[in-house]
Structures are given as structure tokens and as C-alpha cells.
Amino acid sequence: MTDRPLLSLQQLAVTYPGAPLPALQGIDLRLAPREKLAVIGESGSGKSTLARAIAGLLPGGSHVGGDLIWSGDTPVPGRDIGFVFQDPGGSLDPLLSIGAHLVEVLRTHLPLSPRAARDRAGDLLAQVRLPDPRAALEGYPHQFSGGQRQRIAIALAIAAGPALLIADEATSALDVLVQAEIVALLRDLAEARTMALIFVTHDIGLAAQLADRIAVLRNGRLQEIGPTARVLAAPQAEYTRQLLAAHLDLSSPPLVEARG
Amino acid sequence: MSLLTVTDLSKTHHGARRVRALEDVSLSVDAGETLGLVGPSGCGKSTLARMILRLDRPDAGAIRFDGQDWLALRGRDLRRARGGLQMVFQDPAAAFHPRATVQGALAEALRLHSGMPRAAWATRIADLLTQVDLAPDLAPRPLSTLSGGQQQRVAIARAIATGPRLVVLDEALSALDTSIRGRILALLVRLQRDLGLAYLFIGHDLAVVRAISHRIAVMDAGRIVETGPATKVLAHPQADLTRRLIAAIPTLSPPGDLP
Numbered sequence: 001m002t003d004r005p006l007l008s009l010q011q012l013a014v015t016y017p018g019a020p021l022p023a024l025q026g027i028d029l030r031l032a033p034r035e036k037l038a039v040i041g042e043s044g045s046g047k048s049t050l051a052r053a054i055a056g057l058l059p060g061g062s063h064v065g066g067d068l069i070w071s072g073d074t075p076v077p078g079r080d081i082g083f084v085f086q087d088p089g090g091s092l093d094p095l096l097s098i099g100a101h102l103v104e105v106l107r108t109h110l111p112l113s114p115r116a117a118r119d120r121a122g123d124l125l126a127q128v129r130l131p132d133p134r135a136a137l138e139g140y141p142h143q144f145s146g147g148q149r150q151r152i153a154i155a156l157a158i159a160a161g162p163a164l165l166i167a168d169e170a171t172s173a174l175d176v177l178v179q180a181e182i183v184a185l186l187r188d189l190a191e192a193r194t195m196a197l198i199f200v201t202h203d204i205g206l207a208a209q210l211a212d213r214i215a216v217l218r219n220g221r222l223q224e225i226g227p228t229a230r231v232l233a234a235p236q237a238e239y240t241r242q243l244l245a246a247h248l249d250l251s252s253p254p255l256v257e258a259r260g
Numbered sequence: 261m262s263l264l265t266v267t268d269l270s271k272t273h274h275g276a277r278r279v280r281a282l283e284d285v286s287l288s289v290d291a292g293e294t295l296g297l298v299g300p301s302g303c304g305k306s307t308l309a310r311m312i313l314r315l316d317r318p319d320a321g322a323i324r325f326d327g328q329d330w331l332a333l334r335g336r337d338l339r340r341a342r343g344g345l346q347m348v349f350q351d352p353a354a355a356f357h358p359r360a361t362v363q364g365a366l367a368e369a370l371r372l373h374s375g376m377p378r379a380a381w382a383t384r385i386a387d388l389l390t391q392v393d394l395a396p397d398l399a400p401r402p403l404s405t406l407s408g409g410q411q412q413r414v415a416i417a418r419a420i421a422t423g424p425r426l427v428v429l430d431e432a433l434s435a436l437d438t439s440i441r442g443r444i445l446a447l448l449v450r451l452q453r454d455l456g457l458a459y460l461f462i463g464h465d466l467a468v469v470r471a472i473s474h475r476i477a478v479m480d481a482g483r484i485v486e487t488g489p490a491t492k493v494l495a496h497p498q499a500d501l502t503r504r505l506i507a508a509i510p511t512l513s514p515p516g517d518l519p
């Protein structure tokens with residue numbers, strides 16, 4: 001990578017308050033501007049911990065070792081780093097209209113008049129391909145499906161034009177059809193907006209759909225990191241081979257014999 | 261003869277708005293067979309599962325299970341027959357009492373359905389745990405101290421404790437990571453072979469459903485739009501929804517290789 005990194009981690013280690021062991025340790029990683037990095041690994045491997053450490057969202061009292069170096073000024077969460085979580089409802093207030101959510105984030109971070117913010121909010125909903133975006137501004141969270149709510153959460157996360165978007169299992173609660181749409185949306189947004197993307201998932205197949213590079217975590221340690229095609233075709237860590245072997249698609253042998 | 265036959269089942273939910281969750285749904289599952297049921301979120305899969313498990317009643321239609329008019333069973337007959345039809349849901353934590361131990365959860369199932377003397381429970385519990393690849397010394401542990409994959413295996417152990425002929429698995433593996441999911445799929449296939457179990461395996465991920473199912477039914481907006489042998493449904497999908505579900509299966513080719 002010839003670009004100056006957006007972010008570089010050197011021997012990053014995280015221990016949660018009161019935890020006997022670190023949840024992450026010895027993490028070395030450089031993220032280029034505009035790069036799409038997938039972070040994969042089994043449950044409890046430290047994926048969310050890595051995402052939270054980068055976003056500055058670790059609980060108070062967590063111990064962070066090593067270095068986390070940004071190329072520019074220290075980023076402001078919500079403005080320079082956007083975050084999308086698994087539960088699309090969790091980031092939305094049931095009592096606030098979708099328009100009010102977006103206007104609040106926009107005006108907190110950008111010098112916009114209420115009217116300009118409202119226009120920008122409509123544009124954002126169009127960018128995440130919500131049907132009838134202007135009308136959606138008037139709607140409330142419960143009036144949208146899970147997939148639509150996740151699009152709204154993405155619109156909120158990218159509203160202030162972050163240099164980095166972190167999506168932590170952002171598609172795991174959605175059905176496969178909606179999941180495929182959201183993955184394509186995240187990929188297109190990252191490309192169109194010159195934004196880097198960290199896509200956290202336990203599904204190596206999804207990682208393969210959008211990432212330039214894949215990082216594999218296990219037990220809080222980086223097992224390997226490399227270009228997507230290389231990690232898939234020639235995994236270096238035994239654990240990556242296990243993940244690849246557990247992946248199911250149409251080329252996997254069925255476990256039972258078909259019957260008439 | 262089929263073990264389970266569902267005929268023209270219909271159900272409308274009357275919530276904030278009326279939802280026709282099932283419209284004339286018919287399907288059957290043979291003994292020892294796995295029928296996969298796939299469809300997008302909200303298409304009615306869980307509604308159907310709840311009817312089959314007698315957790316809710318249909319507006320119209322019939323269900324026959326093991327030669328009996330399943331919807332007509334009441335009281336003691338129903339309780340006795342229920343041991344033959346068990347379930348595993350997506351969220352194992354929600355399926356157990358919050359403070360239950362592994363052995364407590366399994367003993368409860370044995371007490372309700374097996375008629376086995378209490379003195380024999382401990383041996384049977386150890387045997388059940390072994391069958392689902394868990395160490396018998398997990399028995400005294402509170403369920404809350406087990407990982408998601410371990411809890412789901414306890415849920416499977418509880419389901420098979422009563423010697424069922426059919427187990428309904430509703431998104432039972434959806435919350436698990438892929439390596440644990442692979443181990444549990446293999447476990448289900450082994451239990452089917454050893455115990456002659458039939459499964460109704462519900463999911464929205466066709467790649468997973470296909471791996472374990474002999475036949476597949478595809479559901480869309482409360483209707484079955486396609487049924488057939490798994491290989492045929494995958495190779496020659498008839499319904500547009502089936503084609504979309506197949507196209508949504510993530511493959512391991514990097515983005516540059518996509519068509």
C-alpha cells in the first residue's frame with residue numbers, strides 16, 4: 001500500500017475493566033484511506049472489541065496498550081467515524097421521526113441551517129436507496145422493516161461525511177436477500193464517498209463479497225491479514241482454513257443424500 | 261405414509277394491522293426425512309412452526325401427526341403425544357429458565373415426557389450430553405455460563421430427550437458462527453441416522469438449508485411457492501423467489517470475480 005495509512009495500530013491490546021485477560025493483544029494493522037477491510041472470526045474472538053477500540057467506544061476503565069495512530073487530527077466519533085451496529089433499531093429513538101434523527105446529527109457536526117440540513121437528510125436517505133426518501137423523513141422507526149431501519153442507521157452513520165465507517169455485524173440480523181442488498185450498498189457507498197470501511201462479520205462469505213483485505217481474529221489475536229483473494233485462495237493460518245472449510249455455498253457437498 | 265401432513269392451513273394475525281400469515285399451506289414430512297423450509301423474513305415460517313407445535317391455532321386447515329388428528333388432541337392425550345414432536349428455536353438462552361442448570365433443563369423434559377424413573381435420569385442425562393458432543397461434567401453448570409453453541413446443543417439434547425419422531429428447528433443455527441454451525445449440522449445428521457428422526461428445518465439461508473435437507477419447500481408471503489427434492493430445487497428453481505434466494509448465497513469468490 002503506497003497511500004499514507006488513515007490509521008495504524010501497533011501492538012494494540014485491550015483489557016476490559018475487571019477482566020483477568022486481555023480481549024485483544026498484539027494487534028498490528030494499517031488501514032489505508034478508502035480501504036475496505038473485513039474483520040472475521042468466531043464469537044468472542046475480539047472483533048467488536050477491535051471495532052470499539054478504533055471508534056473510541058470502549059467502556060470507561062478499559063485498559064488500552066500499544067498505539068493507535070491516526071494520520072490527521074484525532075477523529076471525532078459520529079463525525080469522522082461512523083458506526084453501524086447489528087441491531088438496526090438500537091441506534092434509533094422510537095419517538096423521533098427519521099428526519100429529526102438525521103437533522104440532529106447533521107447540525108451537531110456541520111454548519112447547516114435547519115432547511116439545508118433537511119434537504120441533506122433527504123439526499124442521504126436517497127443514497128442508502130430507501131424508497132420514497134422525502135416521505136420517509138416524516139416516518140418513525142417502527143414503520144420501517146428491519147432492512148429499511150438498517151439503511152436509515154447507515155444514513156445516520158455517514159451523515160457527517162466520516163473518513164471511516166465501521167459496520168459491526170450490521171447485516172447479521174437480516175434475511176439473506178436484504179443482507180445481500182446492504183452489503184452491496186456498503187461497498188458502493190465506500191467507493192462513491194472515498195470512505196474507508198471496516199466490516200465486522202463472522203461470515204467469511206460476506207467478507208469475500210466486499211473487502212479489499214481480510215483480517216482474521218482468534219482469541220484476541222490476529223491470525224492473519226491479507227488481500228481477500230490471497231486469504232481465500234491461500235490461507236496461511238490453520239484457523240482460516242477451518243473457517244473456509246465451514247463455509248457453505250452451492251459447491252459444498254450436501255450432508256444428506258437427496259431423495260425422490 | 262407421511263409422519264406429518266399439513267393441509268390447507270390458513271392463519272390471519274390480528275395485531276395493529278391484519279396480516280395473512282398463512283394461506284392454504286400444505287406440506288408433508290416423512291419419517292427420517294428432513295424438509296427444509298426457506299423464505300424471506302416475515303413470510304410466515306415461524307407462524308407455521310407454531311401451529312405445528314400447537315403453540316397457536318390455525319383459522320382453517322388440518323394437521324395429521326403420526327396417524328392422529330393433531331389439532332383435535334386435548335389434555336392428557338396431547339401431553340403424551342407432545343413428546344413425539346419437539347422444537348429448537350433460534351435463541352437458546354430464551355428457551356431456558358434463566359437460572360436453570362444443564363441437568364435441570366434436561367430433567368424437566370424427562371419428567372414431563374419420558375415416564376422414566378427418577379433414579380435413571382442421571383445416566384440418561386449423561387448419555388444425552390454425550391450424544392450432542394458435550395462433556396457429561398457440564399451437567400451441574402448453569403446454562404448462562406455456557407457459550408451460545410453449547411447452549412444450542414443442550415437445547416437439541418432436550419429436544420431428543422423425549423424420544424421424538426419429529427424435531428422442528430426454527431432458525432436454530434442462525435445465531436451461531438460458521439464453525440460451530442458446521443459441527444451442529446453434522447450432529448443433526450448423525451442423530452437422524454442413529455435415531456431415525458425427521459426434521460422440519462426452517463431458515464432463510466438456502467446454503468445452510470440445502471446442506472441438510474432431503475426436500476425443500478420455499479415460502480413467500482404466506483404461501484408455499486415451490487417444493488421438491490433439494491437437488492432439483494437448487495438446480496432447476498421454478499419460482500422467482502427461489503432464484504433470488506440462490507443468487508443471494510455468498511460465494512467465496514472475491515468482489516472482482518463477481519459476474
Ligand SMILES: Nc1ncnc2c1ncn2[C@@H]1O[C@H](COP(=O)(O)OP(=O)(O)OP(=O)(O)O)[C@@H](O)[C@H]1O
Pocket residue numbers: 016017019023041042043044045046047048049050059202
Ligand atoms: N464490556 C465487556 N466487559 C468484559 N468483557 C467483555 C466485554 N465485552 C466483551 N468482553 C469479552 O471480550 C472478548 C471479546 O469480545 P468481543 O465482543 O470483542 O467478541 P466478538 O468477536 O465481537 O464476538 P461476537 O461474534 O460474539 O460478537 C470476549 O471474551 C467477551 O466476553
Ligand SMILES: Nc1ncnc2c1ncn2[C@@H]1O[C@H](COP(=O)(O)OP(=O)(O)OP(=O)(O)O)[C@@H](O)[C@H]1O
Pocket residue numbers: 175273274275276279280281299300301302303304305306307308464
Ligand atoms: N402474534 C402476531 N401478531 C401479529 N402479527 C404477527 C404475529 N406473529 C407474526 N406476525 C406477522 O405475521 C407475518 C409472518 O410472521 P412470521 O414470524 O411467521 O415470519 P417468519 O417467516 O418466521 O419471519 P422471520 O424469518 O423474520 O423469522 C409477519 O408479517 C409478522 O409481522
Ligand SMILES: [Mg+2]
Pocket residue numbers: 047048049168169
Ligand atoms: Mg461482536
Ligand SMILES: [Mg+2]
Pocket residue numbers: 305306307430431
Ligand atoms: Mg421466524
